[in-house]
Amino acid sequence: MDTKGINKIPIPLFLESISIYPERKCNGYWMYKSFITPNQRSGSLKVSSNNLWIDYSLNNTGGTLIDLILMIYPELTVNDIVYRFNSGIFSFQQQSNSIAIEKKKEEDGLIILNEYDIFRLPYLLKYLTEERGISDIEIASRYLKTYLYRWSNSKKDYWSLGTKNCLDGHVLFSKNFKTVTKQGYTIFENLGAKSRIYFEGILDFLSFLMIYPEQELLHDYCILNTVNNLKKTFENLPFRRGTDQIQIIGFLDRDTAGDKATELLRNKSDMYGSKFYDYRSTFKGKDLNDFLLGKY
Template identity: 30%
Template sequence: MKENVILACNKAKEIDLVSFLSTLGYEPTKIKANQFWYFSPFRIERTPSFKINRIMNRWYDFGEGIGGSIIDFGIRYYHCSISEFINSYLGGRQVPYPDMGKIVQPFPKEPVLLVNSVRSLSTISLIKYLASRMISFEIARVYLKEVNYTNSGREFYGVGFQNNNGGWEIRSKHFKGSAAPKFLTHLSYGSDAIQVFEGFMDFLSFLQLNPATEKSRSYDFLILNSTTMISQAIPVLHTYHSVDLYLDNDPAGDRATGLIKLELPKAKDNRIRFAGYSDLNEYLCTQGIRTWTPP
């Protein structure tokens, strides 16, 4: 079953997004190289803020700060599950696949963040930064690395959290960014229960609040690294008996939580545990170190 879902998603992601939007009645207001600009299909607006990169076949809505593949678009547009979108809304629709041979003009390159080297966490300023987020060195050194990277031609360093495709989430006091490829991080220890977080700071905050859990490895963990990774996360979560969600208390977190629960009604929304705070790390920073009993 899991394999069929993954195959169906991968096949759907090959469909040309520009052509798909055309079947819905949306045409670009402006085309610049391989960037296709639209009025957002998600709301009424005066200035186009929705873009498709036709080379990557991915969309991004600047008004909401979200984006992704055709799967992410479909479940957002139709307010449905992944399977419902593929079977009910995409099934049978005559949408062409992109002919990449005809798309010859390269997409204008944006500044690329390049990782130069990775080493164990040791720089005092980074350790102090983590301490300001209430993350202890003892926990940080297990899951984080010190990353030297180049951004727009200049060298920097930050704490790095690696995803399962080799990309990095990088943070420091003055920087928040990613080194491609963007993907989720699945930490598997053989449990049938999994804890889900939006970002690695919330994951580390959970461990800070649950030191016994960190030592026993009694749970598996999934860190999305972005709410646009929901379609990649769903097949993973389907393999677990118990799913606990700790996503952000904001519209993006609401949407991601809703989409996961639509696919997995058994998933438990645990945001009540840090109600009144934007995320688990803010709760930790405000309340100080205190322990929880896992649900």
């Protein structure tokens, strides 16, 4: 997706996904209390039906969705925004008039109310099996939970599948939705394993287990949740187990971000004297879930 594609995403849906809601909806436009100059007491930011915005409290500054994201997240560049949408760090779907953007930080207000096994809701199981190809529910149940959650400014409860990461954050996903409460990688260890496999997302990991179920207990697994977490794993994951070197295996995405992460993983493995294997040549498509679904 390029900048033109990003700017076609409806601004009100983007703002709703990061828990920003209009003070009022009018015929053809939405009015928000300015979140750029938050000391404003009433709505001063207008989003028009042509998907452009203007903030009257900020010298009539306005523009496209990308311009707005740059105002909300001043640490980002346009290239950063394009990269995040295309790498899944900002995850979105434009289906059924819905959109979901990854939460920037835990303080944005997602509250986990309870967790259950993945058999709790049939429609989530149907999404997992029929739309993501994770057909062995018994295997999936060992790694996923069903979460009941709520946004802090809402009284409505929601359900998603998900898992925890190393910082006790939650990676949640369902149809047309993906978010994380606190960014971190996820580890699944097996006693005596002499190899560690890296994946970018939990669905890639589960896809691996659908393709190679006999491999489940033979390796440790590290799910990055975003390639930006790769360097963090080097601080806490040893490349040795006892006197043995751990083999490092990469099943990262077949894209520019995956290329860079794979090269970094290769170099770090070499530094620690561990053998590294890039297994991306063993599958077609952007990632393992695409390969499982035949999307290539």
